[in-house]
Amino acid sequence: MHLLIPAAGSGKRMGAAVNKLLLPLLGQPILAWTLQAADRASSIEWIGILSQPGDWPAIKQILAAMDLSTPVQLLQGGATRQESVCKGVEYLYGWGTVERVLIHDGARCLATPELFDRCSAALQQVDGLIAGIPVKDTIKVTETGPNGIQIQSTPERSRLWAAQTPQGFRLSLLWQAHQEALAQGWQVTDDAALFEKLGWPVYIVEGEETNLKLTTPLDVLLAAQILQQRFNPAR
Ligand code: C5P
Numbered sequence: 001m002h003l004l005i006p007a008a009g010s011g012k013r014m015g016a017a018v019n020k021l022l023l024p025l026l027g028q029p030i031l032a033w034t035l036q037a038a039d040r041a042s043s044i045e046w047i048g049i050l051s052q053p054g055d056w057p058a059i060k061q062i063l064a065a066m067d068l069s070t071p072v073q074l075l076q077g078g079a080t081r082q083e084s085v086c087k088g089v090e091y092l093y094g095w096g097t098v099e100r101v102l103i104h105d106g107a108r109c110l111a112t113p114e115l116f117d118r119c120s121a122a123l124q125q126v127d128g129l130i131a132g133i134p135v136k137d138t139i140k141v142t143e144t145g146p147n148g149i150q151i152q153s154t155p156e157r158s159r160l161w162a163a164q165t166p167q168g169f170r171l172s173l174l175w176q177a178h179q180e181a182l183a184q185g186w187q188v189t190d191d192a193a194l195f196e197k198l199g200w201p202v203y204i205v206e207g208e209e210t211n212l213k214l215t216t217p218l219d220v221l222l223a224a225q226i227l228q229q230r231f232n233p234a235r
Helices: 030-040 053-066 081-095 113-122 171-184 192-198 217-231
Strands: 002-006 046-051 072-076 100-103 128-134 141-145 148-153 161-170 203-206
Touching: 002 030, 002 081, 030 046, 030 053, 030 113, 030 217, 046 053, 046 081, 053 072, 072 081, 081 100, 081 171, 100 113, 100 171, 113 128, 113 161, 113 203, 128 192, 161 171, 161 192, 171 192
Parallel strands: 002 046, 002 100, 046 072, 128 203
Antiparallel strands: 100 161, 128 161, 141 148
């Protein structure tokens, strides 16, 4: 399975001056944890990292320190996550030989190799899937008006799932979906949303509660705890 890792963001919501994926987490950069998990997944045969050229020296340094067994290529990312993925999809589609692809956010550095393998296996049966977990909170749909943020409705919780990555797709369909998004000016925050807009089915694979997306400094603290527990459970 070919894997694209969008890693071309900034550190804005993290309050950092650099790409948050380059920040340290228990002795190695956040991106290194993501790469380590993907490399240990037996189903992953190639990794493309969508990133800003300004980050390439730092990413090359990370790769040099890791000795991964999976081939890794640096690809230029875009101004949004959607644009970054689009560039990666276009690149792979150009090969003419790749049938399916997984997309995994570099910021979800706690995903396990087993999750990658579960998604790869499930993607042999369907054309679109995402990792997801059932929502625990009651979710409110709101509208902001002159008097504040007003609740509009409460969706039935049993039908709500929190979307994670990996997300996996038949490459030709994902390429088509991104072309349509460009033509229509659609802006989405994950790739499944493009399939949904086109009425194409996307299925859920059981994700992992620990598969956090590191967005704020609190997430980094939580991630450190989880990794500590995972790799040194006796401490
Ligand atoms: O900002 P956020 O964490 O939601 O971004 C999700 C993922 O998309 C991150 O791994 C980030 O590096 C990536 N991204 C990207 N290109 C951008 C913006 C974000 O690849 N222009």
